[in-house]
Amino acid sequence: MDKGVTMEILLTNDDGFFAPGLQTLFEVMVKSPEDTVSIVAPDSQRSASGHSITLFDPLFVTEHPLSGSGYGYAVRGTPSDCVKLAVEGGIVPKPDLVISGINQGPNLGTDIFYSGTVAAAMEGVLAGIPAIAASLASFDFTDFEPAARWLAKHVTNITARFSTGLLNVNFPGSPGDEWKGVRVTRLGRAVYENVFESRLDPHGRRYFWQGGTLIPETDPDTDVAAIHAGYVTVTPMHSDLTDYKKLEEWQGRGAGTFE
């Protein structure tokens, strides 16, 4: 996709249509006159929704007009529903690029499995559309503009070099001039301790709160370690969870061992 060719860019997220991370990204992206920027995003907070989709309830869609030539829709559904609807539902032009975010909070390492932000981007990839998942790795730092500018600057570069697949980008929770640079990383492991706290409700029934404290990752090649060292992390991801090593080994022996 050369610059000069109009791109249809779809923005989505899991924090909801009006979340500052998404709105800031839109405001920055829409300044590029050659691209059309639309938003199809959940109508409410859907963090930790993973790759869930809505099969047994109707998906209601509310239009929110946007500046520029794109369309804005809030969907009573999950992030993946939104991308499916944008790609297959005919409500917006079929996107050339999906950007999911900018999420408030990190999406790193094995935690990406729980992430609605990453799932929405993956939904683009499953439909053959390159996608970026973008996250600000802090729950306190709320200036999304440096991250949005970084994304706008690199969109052409990224789509040109990344015609298929997913790019998972995390930004340090600090002003842009404090970032140490950019690291291309692999997914690390996000391991927590003290994950559950057990309590009794006023009726004496036991319940659990899920949370926990992240145990620092020691491998410096991982996204988890690089973000803690102050770098923007760029992690290329694919969509095939087949274990080919085991597959070859087992097919070599024949499937007979399972008969």
Add this chain to the structure above:
Amino acid sequence: MDKGVTMEILLTNDDGFFAPGLQTLFEVMVKSPEDTVSIVAPDSQRSASGHSITLFDPLFVTEHPLSGSGYGYAVRGTPSDCVKLAVEGGIVPKPDLVISGINQGPNLGTDIFYSGTVAAAMEGVLAGIPAIAASLASFDFTDFEPAARWLAKHVTNITARFSTGLLNVNFPGSPGDEWKGVRVTRLGRAVYENVFESRLDPHGRRYFWQGGTLIPETDPDTDVAAIHAGYVTVTPMHSDLTDYKKLEEWQGRGAGTFE
């Protein structure tokens, strides 16, 4: 894990604690006197929940006594919540093996991203525990016993050869004596057409139903094709979505292109 050593086996699913696929699997598995079989499963239907987890609501847990020496808990949460709670919450002994299912309906190809059944098994893998996701590839055929017997028969074999990682097993929706055999497969693509149906509610508001018709997969090496040909499919899966080919290429060039 040699037979003769007691295994702590955790069963879970996304169809809910009392779903016939899970209860039949339990009844078959509990007959092995050297293993302890527990159930920690959602208290209600959670199909298509993907890898979502519950961070902002309490997780209530109800005990349902089981035959045998294991524990039974229904959780007001997602499949992944259940496995996390079983592994980290101290309510059951830490499992040596997680089996998620037997699901009513297939979990094949790229559809595994939406699957609560597969996500629960993956949650075991993320905690370092081998796991099996098991599905009966039919919404109509409801005799889970042949599939449960197959799993019980192969558990030792599978855990011995599969000390880490996930095994995604799908059974044809037909009596066991009609199965054509077993195929070790890779994940195919599950592509649908006519995914959304647009309707107006009685108040004139537009909504969409998500559904669609599966387009047949032509590559015979895939799970999607093999199940349609009448085989039990066994697909080895891993938990790392890093695209190492791109990672090496980009690290070789230096991250400078993203600066």
